[in-house]
Amino acid sequence: MKLDAWKQAYFGEQMPACALQGHWASFRLVDETGSGKAYGGLPFTVHDSTGRRYVGKLNGEGFASLQDFYCGPVVLTLDDLYNGIEEPYYLLSTRKTYKLPITELQVRAERTFYSGNDGIRAERSSAHHQTxxxxxxxxxxxxxxxxxxxxxxxxxxxxxxxxxxxxxDLGFGPPQPSLSGVVLFPNQHSVLEVRPLRALRPVLSTEDSFCALNLYQLALFSALSYCDFGQVPSEKPLDEVLFPLDPSVGNLFAEQLSVYHEAWQIDPEQTQRFYPLYEEVPYSQRFEILPFDPELYPQNRPELNEEQEHPARLHFFDDEKFGTDTQAFIIHHDEVILISVRGTVSRADVLRDADAHQVAFVDGVGKAHDGFHQAYRAMRNFVLQYLDRFHIGQRIVICGHSLGGAIALLLAEGLRRTPDAHYNILLYTYGAPRAADTEFTAGASSLVHHRIVNHNDPVPSVPAPWMNTTAKLWIPGAITLFSAPASGGLLFAAGLVRVGGNPYQHHGEQHHFMPITLPDGTHSSVLWKPGCESIQEAGCNRTLQLQGDMPDRDNLLRQLFQAGQHFMTTSYIPAAWATLRRWQQTLDSQGPLVTPREFELLDRALEDMREKLRAKRREFARQRPANDRSYEPIDALNAEIDRLHTSRERLATLRWRRLEARDVYGSHAQSAHLQSSLKRWFSHRENCEVAQFASIPPPSHNDQGRVQMLDVDSIV
Incomplete structure (x- = not known):
C-alpha cells in the first residue's frame, strides 16, 4: 500500500515503513570548530522505527555508527544525567527545590566556545563538513x-x-510523553554541530569597598527595576512561559544574556546605549531565571490556581493588588544574589512617600519612615522565602533608586538582623531620601552601604532631620505642588508639625557627584566623599530660617525644579558611566583623579558655598535673642562650616590620589576574565571616550522614559 504523498519525503516507495533489518546510520557531534573531542565518550540512545532501543558511547572524536537496525529513520537522544560532583552542577542538580535535570551533554556543551566573539553561529554548508x-x-x-x-x-x-x-504520529520511535531527540536518516552520515552553552553575566564586585564598576552596574540594575518582568502568560501558565517583552527583567536574563546577546536597554523609551560590563560564563553560572516545567515540578502545576509557582512569582515582587505597590526583582548565581527595588511610579507610591510619620522598625532598633516601612514589610517574606531556597552563602547585593533606595536600606538592615541567617549584605543606593532616625542609623552602623548622591538632587534632602509628619493637610499639598507651586507649597508647609522623637538621619557612606565643565565645554563630574550635609543639600537647605516652628520652603522649592538630576537614565547612569571611564583612564595613566584646573573650579564652588553659610550665620546672629549664647541655628551653622572646611581638605587629596585596580574593578581587579570583558565592552563605540577625562553624554531628545519619573519622594 502506497504512503500518502506528504509522507513520501521520508518513507519512499523504495523504502517502505516496515520491519526490515539491514540498514545503517552514522553520526558525529562536534563543536563550532568542527572538533568532536568535547563530546568523546558521551553515552547515547537511539530508537528505531519499531521502538527498539540501541545504546552506546561516542568515540574520542564524537563519532558513532549503528548497523543492522530496522528500516526507516531513527531518533537520537543524549539524555543521561550528570553524575559527577563538580560545582555548580552538583549543587544545582541536588538542591532542595527546582533540582535541575542537568545532563552530561549539557556539561560538555558548557565547556565549548563560540567561534566568534559575538555569540552568533556561523552559517556553514553541509558540503564543508563532507557529510x-x-x-x-x-x-x-x-x-x-x-x-x-x-x-x-x-x-x-x-x-x-x-x-x-x-x-x-505514525507510532514510530521511542515511547515518550513529549517530543525530544533528533531524527537521523538511514544509510547516511549526519554531523550535529552543538551550540555552545555559554552566557553573559553582568560583572559585580563582592567586596565591601566602593568601586566604580559597581557604581555603574548597579545604577543600571536599579533602573531596570522600573521595568515589568515581562512573562507571557503573566499568570496561570499551562505548559511553558516566554519573555518576549524587551526591555523587561525576564527578557534580559532569560532570553538575551542566556544566549550571549549583549543587551543595553533598560527603559522602553531609552535611546542612549549604556552597556553593562559582561563576563562570559558557562550557562549554569549565569543569573538564573528558574524553570517552569509542570511535569517535573509539582509546584508549577496549573491546578494549584493561586498557589501555582512560576518564574514571575519567584523572581518578581509586585504588590499593586495589596496596597503598597512595591516592586522589586531578585535573581542569583553561585556567587551573588541581586535584589533591586523600584522607586516611585504610581499614586500608591506618592501616598506612601507622603507618610513621613515615624514608626518603630520592627526588625531592629530605632524608628523608620512609616510609608517606607510598610513597603519593606510587604516584600520581606517574599525575599526571605527566596533566600531560604537559593542562598548558599552568596554575597547579597541590594540596590535601589529614590524610594527604592530607602526601602532597600530597611530591607538590608532587616536581612542583616535575621536570626541565624548570617547574610552578608552589600548595599548601593541612588538618590535615596532619609529612611529612618538617628537610633536606626547608629544600630545599622556595621551595614555596608554606599549612598550615591547627584549634585543638587532634591530627594536626598528629605525628609529633613526635623520632620515627623502627619499627612492630613500636606498630602494634597504634595499632589498639587507641581501643578500649582505656590498654593501647593503652602499646604505642604501647613501640614508639617514637630511631634518629638529622634531626627531623621542618612545612613551609609556618601559618594557625591560634583559637576564640572571640561575645557571643551562638555560636562562631567567628580565623584568624592565630602562628608558635608550642605553639599548634599545644595547649599543652605539644611539651615533654612525657621519661622516659629515652620520652615521657609523657598529654597527647597527652587531645588525641586532642578529635579532632572534625580532621574536615572539622564542623570545617575550617565554620571556613573563617566566616573567609570574617568577612573579607568586615571588607572591607565597613573595620573591624578582631578586636574589642577578641575580642582580650582571645584574649590571655588566650595568657597562660594561657605560664604553663603557665613552670610546665613550673620543673619541668625542679628536675630538671636538677648542673653542667649547657645542659639541652636548658629551652633548648627558653625558645625556645618567646619565640615565644609574638612570637605575642602578631602577635595585637595584628589590632586595626588593614585587609583589601584581594586578602586575601579573591586574583587575582579585580578580576575582572569577581566581583560576579555573589557575588550568586549570597549568594542562598542559608546564606550570609546578618548578625552582625558570622560564627559557625561548629554541626554538625547527622546530620553524621557518610564524610569525617569519625578517622584514625590522629593517633597516628603
Missing part, C-alpha cells in the same frame, strides 16, 4: 527536559521538528 546531512542543534534538541535551557536560536541548518512529530 550527507548537517544540523546545527541545541542541547535542548537532544534531551527530554529542557525548560531550564536557553531559547532556541534560529538557523537554516536546524533539524526539522515536524519530522519528529510525524514519526510520533
Amino acid at each position: 550527507d546531512r548537517f544540523y546545527q542543534v541545541e542541547v535542548s534538541d537532544l534531551v527530554r527536559h529542557s525548560a531550564h535551557l536557553p531559547p532556541l536560536a534560529s538557523s537554516v541548518h536546524r533539524p526539522k521538528r515536524h519530522v519528529l512529530k510525524m514519526m510520533a
Whole structure:
C-alpha cells in the first residue's frame, strides 16, 4: 500500500515503513570548530522505527555508527544525567527545590566556545563538513527536559521538528510523553554541530569597598527595576512561559544574556546605549531565571490556581493588588544574589512617600519612615522565602533608586538582623531620601552601604532631620505642588508639625557627584566623599530660617525644579558611566583623579558655598535673642562650616590620589576574565571616550522614559 504523498519525503516507495533489518546510520557531534573531542565518550540512545532501543558511547572524536537496525529513520537522544560532583552542577542538580535535570551533554556543551566573539553561529554548508546531512542543534534538541535551557536560536541548518512529530504520529520511535531527540536518516552520515552553552553575566564586585564598576552596574540594575518582568502568560501558565517583552527583567536574563546577546536597554523609551560590563560564563553560572516545567515540578502545576509557582512569582515582587505597590526583582548565581527595588511610579507610591510619620522598625532598633516601612514589610517574606531556597552563602547585593533606595536600606538592615541567617549584605543606593532616625542609623552602623548622591538632587534632602509628619493637610499639598507651586507649597508647609522623637538621619557612606565643565565645554563630574550635609543639600537647605516652628520652603522649592538630576537614565547612569571611564583612564595613566584646573573650579564652588553659610550665620546672629549664647541655628551653622572646611581638605587629596585596580574593578581587579570583558565592552563605540577625562553624554531628545519619573519622594 502506497504512503500518502506528504509522507513520501521520508518513507519512499523504495523504502517502505516496515520491519526490515539491514540498514545503517552514522553520526558525529562536534563543536563550532568542527572538533568532536568535547563530546568523546558521551553515552547515547537511539530508537528505531519499531521502538527498539540501541545504546552506546561516542568515540574520542564524537563519532558513532549503528548497523543492522530496522528500516526507516531513527531518533537520537543524549539524555543521561550528570553524575559527577563538580560545582555548580552538583549543587544545582541536588538542591532542595527546582533540582535541575542537568545532563552530561549539557556539561560538555558548557565547556565549548563560540567561534566568534559575538555569540552568533556561523552559517556553514553541509558540503564543508563532507557529510550527507548537517544540523546545527541545541542541547535542548537532544534531551527530554529542557525548560531550564536557553531559547532556541534560529538557523537554516536546524533539524526539522515536524519530522519528529510525524514519526510520533505514525507510532514510530521511542515511547515518550513529549517530543525530544533528533531524527537521523538511514544509510547516511549526519554531523550535529552543538551550540555552545555559554552566557553573559553582568560583572559585580563582592567586596565591601566602593568601586566604580559597581557604581555603574548597579545604577543600571536599579533602573531596570522600573521595568515589568515581562512573562507571557503573566499568570496561570499551562505548559511553558516566554519573555518576549524587551526591555523587561525576564527578557534580559532569560532570553538575551542566556544566549550571549549583549543587551543595553533598560527603559522602553531609552535611546542612549549604556552597556553593562559582561563576563562570559558557562550557562549554569549565569543569573538564573528558574524553570517552569509542570511535569517535573509539582509546584508549577496549573491546578494549584493561586498557589501555582512560576518564574514571575519567584523572581518578581509586585504588590499593586495589596496596597503598597512595591516592586522589586531578585535573581542569583553561585556567587551573588541581586535584589533591586523600584522607586516611585504610581499614586500608591506618592501616598506612601507622603507618610513621613515615624514608626518603630520592627526588625531592629530605632524608628523608620512609616510609608517606607510598610513597603519593606510587604516584600520581606517574599525575599526571605527566596533566600531560604537559593542562598548558599552568596554575597547579597541590594540596590535601589529614590524610594527604592530607602526601602532597600530597611530591607538590608532587616536581612542583616535575621536570626541565624548570617547574610552578608552589600548595599548601593541612588538618590535615596532619609529612611529612618538617628537610633536606626547608629544600630545599622556595621551595614555596608554606599549612598550615591547627584549634585543638587532634591530627594536626598528629605525628609529633613526635623520632620515627623502627619499627612492630613500636606498630602494634597504634595499632589498639587507641581501643578500649582505656590498654593501647593503652602499646604505642604501647613501640614508639617514637630511631634518629638529622634531626627531623621542618612545612613551609609556618601559618594557625591560634583559637576564640572571640561575645557571643551562638555560636562562631567567628580565623584568624592565630602562628608558635608550642605553639599548634599545644595547649599543652605539644611539651615533654612525657621519661622516659629515652620520652615521657609523657598529654597527647597527652587531645588525641586532642578529635579532632572534625580532621574536615572539622564542623570545617575550617565554620571556613573563617566566616573567609570574617568577612573579607568586615571588607572591607565597613573595620573591624578582631578586636574589642577578641575580642582580650582571645584574649590571655588566650595568657597562660594561657605560664604553663603557665613552670610546665613550673620543673619541668625542679628536675630538671636538677648542673653542667649547657645542659639541652636548658629551652633548648627558653625558645625556645618567646619565640615565644609574638612570637605575642602578631602577635595585637595584628589590632586595626588593614585587609583589601584581594586578602586575601579573591586574583587575582579585580578580576575582572569577581566581583560576579555573589557575588550568586549570597549568594542562598542559608546564606550570609546578618548578625552582625558570622560564627559557625561548629554541626554538625547527622546530620553524621557518610564524610569525617569519625578517622584514625590522629593517633597516628603
